[in-house]
Amino acid sequence: MTIYLDHNATTPLDPRVLEAMRPYLLEEFGNPSSRHRMGCAAAAAVETARGEVAAALSADPREIVFTSGATEANNLALLGVAEGGAAAGRDRHVVTVRTEHRAVLDPCRELERRGFRLTVLPVDGEGRLDPDALAAAVTDRTLLVSIMHANNETGLLHPLRELSAIARARGALFHTDATQSFGKLRLDVDEDGLDLVSFSAHKLYGPKGVGGLYVRRRRPRVRLSPRQLGGGHERGHRSGTLNVPGIVGLGRAAALAVAGRDEERARVARLRDRLEAALLAIDGAVRNGPASPRLPGTTNVGFAGLDAPTLLERMPEVCASTAAACTSAVVQPSHVLGAMGLDDARIGASIRFSLGRTTTDEDVDRAATLVGEAVAAARRDEAAG
Numbered sequence: 001m002t003i004y005l006d007h008n009a010t011t012p013l014d015p016r017v018l019e020a021m022r023p024y025l026l027e028e029f030g031n032p033s034s035r036h037r038m039g040c041a042a043a044a045a046v047e048t049a050r051g052e053v054a055a056a057l058s059a060d061p062r063e064i065v066f067t068s069g070a071t072e073a074n075n076l077a078l079l080g081v082a083e084g085g086a087a088a089g090r091d092r093h094v095v096t097v098r099t100e101h102r103a104v105l106d107p108c109r110e111l112e113r114r115g116f117r118l119t120v121l122p123v124d125g126e127g128r129l130d131p132d133a134l135a136a137a138v139t140d141r142t143l144l145v146s147i148m149h150a151n152n153e154t155g156l157l158h159p160l161r162e163l164s165a166i167a168r169a170r171g172a173l174f175h176t177d178a179t180q181s182f183g184k185l186r187l188d189v190d191e192d193g194l195d196l197v198s199f200s201a202h203k204l205y206g207p208k209g210v211g212g213l214y215v216r217r218r219r220p221r222v223r224l225s226p227r228q229l230g231g232g233h234e235r236g237h238r239s240g241t242l243n244v245p246g247i248v249g250l251g252r253a254a255a256l257a258v259a260g261r262d263e264e265r266a267r268v269a270r271l272r273d274r275l276e277a278a279l280l281a282i283d284g285a286v287r288n289g290p291a292s293p294r295l296p297g298t299t300n301v302g303f304a305g306l307d308a309p310t311l312l313e314r315m316p317e318v319c320a321s322t323a324a325a326c327t328s329a330v331v332q333p334s335h336v337l338g339a340m341g342l343d344d345a346r347i348g349a350s351i352r353f354s355l356g357r358t359t360t361d362e363d364v365d366r367a368a369t370l371v372g373e374a375v376a377a378a379r380r381d382e383a384a385g
């Protein structure tokens with residue numbers, strides 16, 4: 001039996017999403033740019049999905065640009081604004097945070113190489129950003145501030161409304177990487193003060209390889225320079241024939257998530273708390289990051305003195321992560337936990353468990369038992385060795 005506790009890495013496709021996609025993979029395969037009946041059917045499906053995605057953010061459908069995922073959306077937001085905004089008379093200054101995903105940090109570093117001034121703000125021991133530090137970093141000429149909504153490793157939620165107000169009061173644009181929270185937590189681009197929002201379908205029971213970027217059209221109008229040139233699709237922001245089945249899947253996934261949002265949020269939080277309580281009862285276990293505010297399905301726990309990859313090998317039934325899946329191709333201690341001041345030993349002893357729609361009470365109880373047994377066995381071996 002497999003217990004999948006890695007929903008922050010990716011999620012299974014919801015069968016209802018697959019059903020929505022199926023006609024666009026088989027019969028209705030037209031190119032949405034074509035003027036004939038099949039092209040129009042595909043274009044109509046894309047526009048329905050655009051409406052569903054926009055509704056999840058309380059945005060205008062014309063503000064949604066479909067991409068291949070959140071990595072591309074972050075690159076388009078950061079590099080696109082940097083080039084598009086240069087004309088707006090602002091300094092080449094971008095502000096972000098040390099615990100961002102590499103898909104934000106790496107484009108920011110690229111901007112630095114291109115001559116931008118980059119401020120990367122520190123966080124406290126629980127991963128929180130001090131709003132006063134943001135206020136001190138942003139000037140009246142700062143171009144862009146990029147701060148994620150939910151952290152993928154600890155689940156910590158940044159107070160977007162408060163942080164965006166600080167940035168926008170100085171005239172800076174505010175981008176958020178909402179990959180982990182999109183559809184799961186309420187987001188409203190006007191109330192939350194968001195100018196650009198990145199998201200991805202595969203974290204939300206949609207297909208891999210599709211996502212999008214919200215780009216504000218009014219008050220202020222965000223000027224983006226495209227990364228990909230060609231046929232001028234997506235209002236010139238992103239050329240290339242649209243991934244119709246993927247986009248349909250993203251739209252359906254967003255609509256389903258929003259419809260069941262509050263119930264699912266409470267259910268997953270209850271399961272997470274149950275798992276976390278059992279894990280923290282294990283000798284030497286400590287939580288990384290705060291209890292709240294946090295993404296409902298995430299807990300990150302360190303098992304003092306142990307090696308997390310070895311621990312996971314002792315319980316092959318349990319699928320969980322030792323570092324963000326996206327960076328674990330490169331073996332290096334998590335930069336997120338490092339920014340929180342954790343030493344390499346504690347980082348190396350930490351496991352992220354992320355729950356989701358497939359998770360049951362039996363899953364969390366069995367996982368807690370298996371982790372307890374693996375830790376006990378590891379400690380026995382250590383004592384013997």
Ligand code: PMP
Pocket residue numbers: 008009068069070071072101103148150151152177179180199200201211325326
């Ligand atoms: N940002 C965050 C916070 C993420 O968790 C991820 C996925 N690990 C990404 C960006 C990248 O998303 P995608 O896989 O859609 O490129």
